[in-house]
Amino acid sequence: xxxxxxxxxxxxxxxxxxxxxxxxxxxxxxxxxxxxxxxxxxxxxxxxxxxxxxxxxxxxxxxxxxxxxxxxxxxxxxxxxxxxxxxxxxxxxxxxxxxxxxxxxxxxxxxxxxxxxxxxxxxxxxxxxxxxxxxxxxxxxxxxxxxxxxxxxxxxxxxxxxxxxxxxxxxxxxxxxxxxxxxxxxxxxxxxxxxxxxxxxxxxxxxxxxxxxxxxxxxxxxxxxxxxxxxxxxxxxxxxxxxxxxxxxxxxxxxxxxxxxxxxxxxxxxxxxxxxxxxxxxxxxxxxxxxxxxxxxxxxxxxxxxxxxxxxxxxxxxxxxxxx
Numbered sequence: 001x002x003x004x005x006x007x008x009x010x011x012x013x014x015x016x017x018x019x020x021x022x023x024x025x026x027x028x029x030x031x032x033x034x035x036x037x038x039x040x041x042x043x044x045x046x047x048x049x050x051x052x053x054x055x056x057x058x059x060x061x062x063x064x065x066x067x068x069x070x071x072x073x074x075x076x077x078x079x080x081x082x083x084x085x086x087x088x089x090x091x092x093x094x095x096x097x098x099x100x101x102x103x104x105x106x107x108x109x110x111x112x113x114x115x116x117x118x119x120x121x122x123x124x125x126x127x128x129x130x131x132x133x134x135x136x137x138x139x140x141x142x143x144x145x146x147x148x149x150x151x152x153x154x155x156x157x158x159x160x161x162x163x164x165x166x167x168x169x170x171x172x173x174x175x176x177x178x179x180x181x182x183x184x185x186x187x188x189x190x191x192x193x194x195x196x197x198x199x200x201x202x203x204x205x206x207x208x209x210x211x212x213x214x215x216x217x218x219x220x221x222x223x224x225x226x227x228x229x230x231x232x233x234x235x236x237x238x239x240x241x242x243x244x245x246x247x248x249x250x251x252x253x254x255x256x257x258x259x260x261x262x263x264x265x266x267x268x269x270x271x272x273x274x275x276x277x278x279x280x281x282x283x284x285x286x287x288x289x290x291x292x293x294x295x296x297x298x299x300x301x302x303x304x305x306x307x308x309x310x311x312x313x314x315x316x317x318x319x320x321x322x323x324x
Contacts, residue, residue, distance in 0.1 A: 108217035276305030
């Protein structure tokens with residue numbers, strides 16, 4: 001891990017010295033937790049992003065402490081890959097973020113990255129080890145990915161797999177087709193679409209079927225955006241991978257507005273089967289350099305709701321971010 005970290009730092013430093021793309025941010029973050037979950041935390045992050053010749057990288061240095069504890073440091077290489085073009089295809093290899101599918105609260109066909117959705121703060125996920133080939137023209141793109149080559153992981157996003165996506169633009173609609181074969185989870189196929197119905201309304205849907213386990217995941221949703229920069233999103237999905245007796249159907253509602261640097265957001269995740277719910281209210285402010293975010297997330301429902309038995313009852317957060 002240390003060797004990979006030094007390679008990433010060398011690539012980022014080389015990009016800065018050569019005048020290639022180089023950026024980053026520093027963030028101070030506080031989470032106050034109510035419940036039986038681990039105690040509240042203070043976090044300091046320094047994220048570096050760079051591109052030098054054929055190399056691209058993203059490294060995060062973290063200092064964190066639990067309430068009443070000492071500071072502990074860590075470093076994570078989120079991305080470090082080489083890319084180039086040959087035989088009419090774009091090639092890349094290394095640790096890279098490959099995020100697919102449509103949808104905001106849930107993405108059935110995010111079969112490579114399998115990124116966590118609905119995070120409190122925008123963060124860079126850690127990419128997967130991949131070998132990727134991509135060919136595209138004005139309206140069509142083909143992507144082939146060998147995920148986690150030679151991995152011994154049993155299942156999930158860390159298992160070795162082959163994945164493919166085809167993308168086609170037809171008028172105001174984007175169409176996607178997906179296929180994945182995992183070392184242990186075996187095959188799955190999926191499809192998704194996103195259609196800009198009017199200047200204000202976008203409709204999207206996604207579905208995936210695991211062929212061996214006969215598990216279905218599906219989502220449908222819509223986003224309306226007004227001239228005042230008010231955005232309303234509504235989604236409903238079914239997640240057949242949820243272990244019984246956990247409910248598998250969810251409804252997600254989100255409202256966001258942007259005005260003179262202020263960005264209030266409220267959202268609500270509902271589980272109709274047992275009336276569980278997760279509600280979030282947040283406020284962000286973007287200045288010329290600094291960005292500030294704060295908010296609260298509540299977990300609740302009747303005694304029979306699965307969410308009511310989570311170790312967190314309420315989570316408040318505040319963050320200050322300085323990009324460079």
